[in-house]
Amino acid sequence: MKRLRLLPHRSFPGYAYLPGRQPHPVRDPAGHSYRVQPVPVSASLDSDEFAWGHDLFNFGYYWEAHEAWEGLWQVAGRGTPLRALLKGLILLSAAGVKIREGKRTAAMRHAGRAAGLLRQLRIPHQPFSDALGMSPALLADLAEATASAPPILQVTAPGQPEPVFDFHLGTH
Template identity: 50%
Template sequence: MHSAKPSRLLPERELPPYAYLPGRFPHPVRDPSGHSFGSEHSAEVTSASEEFVWGADLFNQGFYWEAHEAWELLWQQAGKATAGRLFYKALILLAAAGVKLREGKPVPAARHYRRAAAHLRTLQERCAHDYETGLTLTVTELLAEIGQISQGGAAVPSDEPQPIFSFILSPSARRPA
């Protein structure tokens, strides 16, 4: 677990007032008191690159449910059976694992880790280890991080958004297709 939050990637975008946890906070989009209720949650992403970085920023700050939502828009727009779709799904599952760890539920978190790793291994097989993640971490490095998490995957119950992974998702100059 990080002792301090990493630097913001998009400091001009305001973080939500809370990091959603089921049963502890209002659902962000369905509950009228949710932090994103009534916001224009467009099915069209105007800048895939910015939405990708926004998801990484949210993830790094401990807003795992919100990161999942940012990446889900990209996943939905990725073509069926594409490398990008596999990659986004892996990130979504990793964010879901973060939510489960913050809820104090290591067993469901481990299930998400395994599924994320399976998507990344499939990505490696399809792309001969050449997939450009858009991050400074390669697919192989992400798999290694997931392997370390799954071995020490202690739950970290917390109502406060906090980074719980030992790595940071830093965008590289190139973004995934």
């Protein structure tokens, strides 16, 4: 399945962070985002930062996708469906990190929490389905399926991204 970039002009980080294996991206002076100032964001499905999270997620930069979506989550209105969607994507990204680390129990816990939030979005949320390329409920099912039967990972160079989900998030 071909993975398309939403923001091809934006460069991916120098490595896909896995805890304990590379320098911490923001705390370590050798980190890929050390002293990078956060950009102002608006909590919107149409924002560049939301699209950047898609690109990072789809190409196996799960920790980085988590960070991109967390910035949006922090400014999203409390109790809103958008905030629940963003939290679900953050947890799904965390599950991707745990799968790459070989921590199946933690991956299942994060994927389960993500699925619970995504399934709460039962009322018609066509903008969410359009942004994800699938319904939130289908994404919940796929997240749990991947975490319960994680893929066999390829041997990659340290810091090399590796998509672990057999789906990708669509365009909006």
